[in-house]
Amino acid sequence: MPDETRRPARKAGCPVCGKPSQPDTRPFCSTRCKQIDLGRWLNGDYAIPGPPAEVEEDGER
Numbered sequence: 001m002p003d004e005t006r007r008p009a010r011k012a013g014c015p016v017c018g019k020p021s022q023p024d025t026r027p028f029c030s031t032r033c034k035q036i037d038l039g040r041w042l043n044g045d046y047a048i049p050g051p052p053a054e055v056e057e058d059g060e061r
């Protein structure tokens, strides 16, 4: 299985400010925006567009 099974990159860029994302801080444009996004998470003010690929439920489906 290839190791490149990443989630499809969003062309919208930084989810915080909309600027092109940088490889170092992807999907954000900078560490600052990363922190801002993290703050939103902690505040619960963030709508998750889709669940991550990691699903812990290994039981019945």
Ligand SMILES: [Zn+2]
Binding pocket: 014, 015, 016, 017, 018, 019, 028, 029, 030, 033
């Ligand atoms: Zn940004």
